[in-house]
Amino acid sequence: MHRRRRTVLVLSAALAAAAPVLTACGNDAHPGAAAVVGDQQITVAQLENRVNEVRAAQRAAIADDAQYQQVVAQSGGLTRDTLHSMVLDRVIDRAVQDAGVTVSRKEVQTFRSTLEQQAGGAKALETAWLQRYGVAPQYLDDSLRTEIEAQKLGTVLGADMNTEAGKATFWKALSEASGKLDVDLNPRYGTWNVEESTLDDAKTPWLRKITPEAQPRTA
Secondary structure (H helix, E strand, O other): OOOOOOOOOOOOHHOOOOOOOOOOOOOOOOEEEEEEEEEEEEHHHHHHHHHHHHHHHHHOOOOOOOHHHHHHOOOOOOOHHHHHHHHHHHHHHHHHHHOOOOOOOHHHHHHHHHHHHOOHHHHHHHHHHHHHHOOHHHHHHHHHHHHHHHHHHHHHHEEEEEOHHHHHHHHHHHHHHHHHHHOEEEOOEEEEOOOOOEOOOOOOOOOOOOOOOOOOOOO
8 A cells, every 4th residue: 555655755766676685584472562673562552553543544534434445445454564664664763873864853844844835735745645655644754754764864875776786775774774673573464575675474473483493584
């Protein structure tokens, strides 16, 4: 539902990057966790709350019941897409931190104002982000911050996202950040694939192994 999603302007251009594939399989017991990213857990409850907020925003934006049900049917992967975004945001945060990149509140506000003008107003921008990328209005600023972070990271790295070399440089930085964070997904939701920046189908149960088999993880 959000194939362009998170880094709408930058990461979308990098999806064809030839980066190493790193996957994270949940071999350790993390009760109640949808994912573990560094020392932070994304709990199943947090994930479900975020999904419910998107559904509530969709319901508020669509008066017609039939149309709403159609939207729900078309966004059946919302939970996985939402988790994808929540993990990727943390990976990008780490990558920009490592690169010494910062984004100010003023930059976010300026970026938002520009997009609002292009969209035809604040409400129109919120609706567009909700429909296209599954972002509830209350998280729009966070989404825009991540967008700016990705753009600035590409600039600091000297990565021309119009070239294969530039894409590879960008994804290498994310892969390195992922390695430091040791992303571990609950296989109920899949595994993390850095090359395509997607959640792949899971093949291992969350609590199956007694002896952990460490897998290179991703972001």
